[in-house]
Amino acid sequence: MPASTPARPRVIIIGAGFGGLYAARTLSNQSVDVLLIDRHNYHTFTPLLYQVATSGLEPEQIAYPVRGIFHHAPNIRFLLGTVTTIDTINRRVIVEAAGGPREEAYDALIVAGGSVTNTFGNADLERYAFGLKDLDEAIALRQHILTLFERAVWEEDEAQRQALLTIVVVGGGPTGMETAGAMLELYRHVLRKDYSSMGDLQARVILVEASDRLLAPYPPNLRDSAYEQLQSLGVEILLNNPVEQVSADQITLKDGTVIPTNTLIWAAGVKASPLAALLPVPLVRGGRVPVQPTLEVTGLQDVYVIGDMMALDDAAGRPYPMLAPVAKEGGILAARNILARLAGQPQMPFRYNDRGTMATIGRNRAVAWVFNRIPLTGVLAWLAWLALHLVTLLGVRNRLGVLLNWAWNYVTYDRSVRVILGRGESVRVSRGEGVTEA
């Protein structure tokens, strides 16, 4: 217990992603003391990470300082640090903060650590694959790609050069598709011009999917459209072909195909943040935490898990998708349920207001399934995608900056953000190893 017990009920929120942020917003200026903990001092707009990785946006444009969000909410405090212990018996968490370890007590806890790349225990994947789950990973991928192109231009061995210029994206969901499309456009519109003096460098972008389809949860006509749009852009698509083996310079697929490449982007699986393992409950699929419809963890009182970390099925028995809106609505409900319990009122069950899904493929190319009823493809879907992402991005300055970059890139076919910062340390999936996501 801390030296001075707070006068008001104390709520700790772990994670400032979509779920944690909206939970904190819901509790702002209510009669509770909130402590929001994250290992970054900013909220990341994760849907646009792939645009940072492909030199389309500045990293700071999709990052919003957490403290800036809560200027006008004196009941919300922020702690920069990594949670290392959750003690549900004594109701406290231990945080490895910049200034040393801290112990913080709670009356109610919301765990919203999101998800991390899942390499399914494959050590080679862990070592060689790039993930796209946070800004550091996106920047690392950007540096890697740009550095490989700088190498390729001076490489005299034809086969070596082709490997440097081959980008393999594994995973046929929205992230994999968006990344593959954006990588191809980075090459097509920008790098080919940059390196024109060296002859026509032939970059390849290959999208590998284990199952027989892209965008599995979409209706068939949208799946077909996505396939067709991606292929006409120039992305090579390999279906029904799981990755068998990975090394520093090649990938072997199940059918025996060997792809020489120095770049493997792994978008084929995520799992719950390792924070889940700090809770004294058995975890289910992908390391997720089983919760009641109220979002309270099954078997624990006053502990809520939301967003990508929660295991909860909808009325039809399907797990809720790992999407920002699900996390956001979960954050709001968990916060409301905490306030309800404090007020002696009944808690409400989770209901997700599904407004559909969309994925962009490239310039003027996208698919959208509005309200899971109206299918859109091509330019229309792409414009809907642009508008939605601009509107949901946090902060007017960030919106203006992103708009400026998008307009610039669209009109000029340029990507000006292609600078290699840092001293070239490659940061791959394994960087996240052992790091407690908070």
Next chain:
Amino acid sequence: MPASTPARPRVIIIGAGFGGLYAARTLSNQSVDVLLIDRHNYHTFTPLLYQVATSGLEPEQIAYPVRGIFHHAPNIRFLLGTVTTIDTINRRVIVEAAGGPREEAYDALIVAGGSVTNTFGNADLERYAFGLKDLDEAIALRQHILTLFERAVWEEDEAQRQALLTIVVVGGGPTGMETAGAMLELYRHVLRKDYSSMGDLQARVILVEASDRLLAPYPPNLRDSAYEQLQSLGVEILLNNPVEQVSADQITLKDGTVIPTNTLIWAAGVKASPLAALLPVPLVRGGRVPVQPTLEVTGLQDVYVIGDMMALDDAAGRPYPMLAPVAKEGGILAARNILARLAGQPQMPFRYNDRGTMATIGRNRAVAWVFNRIPLTGVLAWLAWLALHLVTLLGVRNRLGVLLNWAWNYVTYDRSVRVILGRGESVRVSRGEGVTEA
């Protein structure tokens, strides 16, 4: 010698700073083959580094990809790498490139490595001080400052907290002044609001100068104005007080004053890039290379040194200042002299068209000495400073981005770029250790 000797004379330019860039531009589409070498794939607009360090601008906004500049100049090739050997007898350089070492031959060489922070061999300074000479250093300083504030807010020991909140800038030249002013404004307008829930944190910014004046080369009325503007902003100014000792948590000045602080920014000296030591000539003050008025190195033929690396006096016997315009005009002249010699024409001597100097202190505060004749202070000087820097910044997108950030910061008093990227490794002056600047 390389396998295929180039048909046309080959010019190597080391460094894509202001000097190297303008040399390459002057040679673009001339009948020479140019190889431009830099250890970054971008040109850095160094005059605005302090704004990156103080969360005012995104790093990518003052970085411009080198390849983007020379799309339309097929005779200019770019090599990303660090020069490790200059062999003036066999006329070749060895480059540690991303793909391994390369040997490149030249007929004429321009060395334009710029300058690095000079810690005068003081190991403690090397270890504890922050420099502001490249983007990596600027980002490292930004992370450091923001992380200290996150620590300070939770620090219960009053003296410790004050040390975390004390920023010492050493050096009363333009860089020191600009950094001190911008740090104070970062605190005043942004961080105090960010951390308001924790009571009124009292940050101190102290500018330490060994001599008895700020901005030594300026006329007295401008020096006085700079002093007065900086002091009224809230910066504490200590003159006549060289730094005696430095440790992780305090600084001792010559008069015995001890300042507890975790942040020392060293803007009190630069020296020529270590590239200078690769040339077979004796170096003079600050490791600089003596050159003839034609900018050819004294004692070497067809080797030119320009910008911060050159030691050359003007007609009045004063060394040329280490400023971007001097480097730029040096680059243009060295390139022209190379073309002149190839054409059998006489080389021209260096003449610097001095348009004056200026330094900004903060919002609406600056001093400018236009054409070294017209003194400007306050808002007028500040507007002149803004206009000049916007106009000279490379690339329309960067200009728009910077303009957006400046307008945003001015109107809202905000600095949205205050995000701590990377995993918190502190990068101080010592990072540059042993690195050959190229």
